[in-house]
Amino acid sequence: MEKRKLYMETYGCQMNFSDSQIVGSIMTDHEFEITENIADADLIFVNTCSIREHAEQRIRARLREFKRYKKINPGLKIGLLGCMAERLKEELLEQEQLVDMIVGPDSYRDLPRLLNIAETGQKAVNVILSMDETYADISPIHTKGVSSFISIMRGCENFCSYCVVPFTRGKERSRTPQTIVEEAQRLFNEGVREVTLLGQNVNSYNSEDGTSFAQLLEKVALVNPLLRVRFATSHPKDISNDLIKTIARHTNICKSIHLPVQSGSDRMLKLMNRKYTREWYLEKINTIKRIIPDCALSTDIIAGFSSESEEDHIETMELMKMVGYDYAFMFKYSERPNTLAAKKYKDDIDEEVKGRRLQEIIDLQQELSYQSNLKDIGKTFEVLVENISKKSKEEMSGRNSQNKVVVFPAQHHKQGDYVQVEVISCTTATLRGKVVN
Ligand code: SF4
Numbered sequence: 001m002e003k004r005k006l007y008m009e010t011y012g013c014q015m016n017f018s019d020s021q022i023v024g025s026i027m028t029d030h031e032f033e034i035t036e037n038i039a040d041a042d043l044i045f046v047n048t049c050s051i052r053e054h055a056e057q058r059i060r061a062r063l064r065e066f067k068r069y070k071k072i073n074p075g076l077k078i079g080l081l082g083c084m085a086e087r088l089k090e091e092l093l094e095q096e097q098l099v100d101m102i103v104g105p106d107s108y109r110d111l112p113r114l115l116n117i118a119e120t121g122q123k124a125v126n127v128i129l130s131m132d133e134t135y136a137d138i139s140p141i142h143t144k145g146v147s148s149f150i151s152i153m154r155g156c157e158n159f160c161s162y163c164v165v166p167f168t169r170g171k172e173r174s175r176t177p178q179t180i181v182e183e184a185q186r187l188f189n190e191g192v193r194e195v196t197l198l199g200q201n202v203n204s205y206n207s208e209d210g211t212s213f214a215q216l217l218e219k220v221a222l223v224n225p226l227l228r229v230r231f232a233t234s235h236p237k238d239i240s241n242d243l244i245k246t247i248a249r250h251t252n253i254c255k256s257i258h259l260p261v262q263s264g265s266d267r268m269l270k271l272m273n274r275k276y277t278r279e280w281y282l283e284k285i286n287t288i289k290r291i292i293p294d295c296a297l298s299t300d301i302i303a304g305f306s307s308e309s310e311e312d313h314i315e316t317m318e319l320m321k322m323v324g325y326d327y328a329f330m331f332k333y334s335e336r337p338n339t340l341a342a343k344k345y346k347d348d349i350d351e352e353v354k355g356r357r358l359q360e361i362i363d364l365q366q367e368l369s370y371q372s373n374l375k376d377i378g379k380t381f382e383v384l385v386e387n388i389s390k391k392s393k394e395e396m397s398g399r400n401s402q403n404k405v406v407v408f409p410a411q412h413h414k415q416g417d418y419v420q421v422e423v424i425s426c427t428t429a430t431l432r433g434k435v436v437n
Pocket of ligand 1: 156157158159160163164165166200201235
């Protein structure tokens, strides 16, 4: 029987991209094959994000573009997956008539059954959050490239006041270390040379046998010295000295830590329910710098949270300078319905002020990133070769342990090779060099 074609689009965080690989695996086990060509699709899945209003608007605009494919192929079914599906549930079916299926992040095993319902012409919904679903027994389809995600846990219970994730992804639950180490070994055997351990908050990884995140990281690093290990995302309140020492102990655990601070003001951190203070955060940063001097540091920053004063904003900028971040993800505060912040605080910072503060933060970070790259000129880094450079076929690109993009002459190097690159020049976003091994 000819396989039917599934076309998928994924929005949002790395967790969503990892989930789409699980969805792909489930559907290819049910007589589907993945197509990159939307016009060929019998089924379209959109894995959605709900972190900011803008993310949801993008999905709605995209749905309007799908109208013509349904006209061409009336049998085409469309499913919305992920956090927007979980946040809005049945309401989305009323708002978006084109959609046939609404499926939350914990209900992907149910996709084949829901599709059968949708094919009878009824709408199909499953948005039940689970206490124990981790999809640990499902081998995600690994598309291409030398890097891959491994989701080690799901859910988040931190309830930062601005965040929808605890409502759309539910309670925290961790996979067993065995299934994670087996997946890392399988990926290594398939040619993958870098894995990123994923979770909303990997530091609260806590498997039934009591394995801590630091111990898990070590187990994965011991799979093979040629397998690089990264992880995202950490909540500062859970980063342990044991974890920092484990990273320092293994050359194949990458020297880059993403530690979202969100604000440099204690008053804001309290309102955000981040559970640490500025001083405590800076103490952790100093511990990282002391134990892993060449560690790259990145973060997330929110500009314009409820009642943020100019002084609070300046404290954020000052903290950024003190840490000297290598890069950052920076956003304007976007109020999310039903979050603690939406219930308790006013979204009272004018959009223009939010935009101006965000731009100041971005400009500062550009400068910090450039200064960080300038310091790398003359240094030699081990780079994992990933791709032909976007700009020139004569060049290849990869990343060093600090997660910085490095471009160098291609010569005979190929994807998956490790090369020693001496840095000759840089821009804000890229290091350029020559291979010296
Ligand atoms: S740690 Fe906070 S910001 Fe991150 S996913 Fe959990 S609730 Fe959201």
